[in-house]
Amino acid sequence: MxxxxxxxxxxxxxxxxxxxxxxxxLEYQPVVELATKRWIGAEALVRWxxxxxxxxxxxxxxxxxxxxxxxxxITACVGEIVAADLPSLLQIDQEFFVAINLxxxxxxxxxxxxxxxxxxxxSKAQPKNIAxxxxxxxxxxxxxxxxxxxxxxxxxxxxxxDDFGTxxxxxxxxxxxxxxxxxxxxxxxxxxxxxxxxxxxxxHIIDMAHSLKLFITAEGVxxxxxxxxxxxxxxxxxxxxxxxxxMPIETLCELLVAQRTSPAVSSESNS
Numbered sequence: 597m598x599x600x601x602x603x604x605x606x607x608x609x610x611x612x613x614x615x616x617x618x619x620x621x622l623e624y625q626p627v628v629e630l631a632t633k634r635w636i637g638a639e640a641l642v643r644w645x646x647x648x649x650x651x652x653x654x655x656x657x658x659x660x661x662x663x664x665x666x667x668x669x670i671t672a673c674v675g676e677i678v679a680a681d682l683p684s685l686l687q688i689d690q691e692f693f694v695a696i697n698l699x700x701x702x703x704x705x706x707x708x709x710x711x712x713x714x715x716x717x718x719s720k721a722q723p724k725n726i727a728x729x730x731x732x733x734x735x736x737x738x739x740x741x742x743x744x745x746x747x748x749x750x751x752x753x754x755x756x757x758d759d760f761g762t763x764x765x766x767x768x769x770x771x772x773x774x775x776x777x778x779x780x781x782x783x784x785x786x787x788x789x790x791x792x793x794x795x796x797x798x799x800h801i802i803d804m805a806h807s808l809k810l811f812i813t814a815e816g817v818x819x820x821x822x823x824x825x826x827x828x829x830x831x832x833x834x835x836x837x838x839x840x841x842x843m844p845i846e847t848l849c850e851l852l853v854a855q856r857t858s859p860a861v862s863s864e865s866n867s
Contacts, residue, residue: 607657607660607664608660608664608665608666611657611660611661611664611666611669611670612666612669614644614646615666615669615670615672615673617647618673619644619645619646619647620642620643620644620670620673620674620677621642621643621644621645621677622640622641622642622643622674622677622678622681622845623640623641623643623842623843623844624638624639624640624641624681624694624842624843624844624845624848625638625639625641625835625840625841625842625843626638626835626839626840626848627639627693627695627813627833627834627835628833628834628835628839628840629832629833630823630826630827630831630832630833630834631827631832633839634855635692635839635840635851635852635855636691636692636693636833637692637693637694637695637727638685638692638693638694638695638848639694639695639696639697639729639835640674640677640678640694640695640696640697641654641697641842642654642658642670642673642674642697644657658670662699662700662701665701667699667701667702668699668701668702668705668707668708671696671697671698671699671702671708671711672707672711674696674697675696675711675712675714675715678694678696678715678719678726679714679715679718679719679721680718680719681694681845682694682715682719682721682725682726683719683720683721684845684849685845685848685849685852686719686721686725688849688852688853688856689852689856690722690725691724691725692725692852693724693725693726693727693754694725694726694727695726695727695728695729695754695756696726696727696728696729697729697730697758698728698729698730699730700730700731702730702744703730703740703741703744703745704740704741704744705744706744706747708744708748709744709747709748709751712726712728712748712751712753713751716751722752723751723752723753724752724754726753726754727753727754727755727756727777728748728753728754728755728756729755729756729757729758729779730755730756730757730758731757731758731759732757732758732759732760742773742774745773745774746774749774749776754776754777755774755775755776755777756775756776756777756778756779756813757770757773757775757777757778757779758779759779759781759815760778760779760780760781760801770804770808770810775808775810776810776811777810777811777812777813777833778801778804778805778808778810778811778812778813779812779813779814779815780798780801780802780812780813780814780815780831781815781816782815782816782817782836783816784797784798784801785798785814785815785816785817785822785826785836786816786818786822788821788822788825788826789821789822789825798814798825798826799829802826802829802830802831806830811832811833812830812831812832812833813831813832813833813834813835814826814831814833814834814835814836815834815835815836816835816836817834817835817836817837817838817839818836818837818838819838820838822836822838823838
């Protein structure tokens with residue numbers, strides 16, 4: 597137990613050192629327009645490769661980074677990498693966007709607003725080329741968070757509520773947040789066309805989003821049945837292995853060029 601305690605106490609310094617050494621890198625998962633299956637954007641997903649080559653799972657290090665206060669530094673690293681990668685993507689498609697995830701701590705820090713300003717300046721991108729995503733837990737923090745979100749949206753950057761359905765947001769709460777996109781959590785998407793207890797949740801979430809005039813992105817889409825269901829109910833966008841797995845920037849650019857050159861090229865080439 598002493599050994600485990602020492603390891604846990606050392607992790608904050610290990611994560612800070614990892615940020616300084618550039619051990620964090622990104623993979624990008626495409627966001628598709630359901631009506632056309634066209635890749636219109638991507639979500640930046642942070643990964644950690646330690647100096648010895650070991651890959652640390654995000655679900656292992658991100659909660660620890662949030663607990664010890666290092667997560668804002670990791671978010672800054674993500675922003676720097678996205679800003680460097682965006683020009684390559686925009687050479688292919690000037691309308692393409694990249695979304696980055698914000699933690700609860702990011703939504704309490706004025707530095708987050710500055711991060712987006714730096715991203716826009718260094719990448720020469722337009723506000724439409726960058727999006728911000730945060731979970732329900734992150735959004736429901738009060739006035740301070742609302743002010744940060746408002747400042748981000750005033751830059752012209754789209755704001756999405758991620759993993760919707762896993763928290764406690766009510767219709768009235770969503771109305772007050774000032775959002776552009778609602779993302780349906782994959783745990784609900786996977787119940788589509790099943791007899792699962794929560795299989796009727798997705799239609800209710802879709803109706804709620806429509807009533808608020810929000811765009812909708814469904815996460816974790818893995819079957820054509822799920823895609824057809826979502827498309828038929830007016831869901832505009834989706835992510836999932838049916839369309840493309842997380843990939844390095846080089847692969848994303850290569851497949852995006854192929855898709856733009858020949859629209860018949862399927863994202864299945866990444867499977």
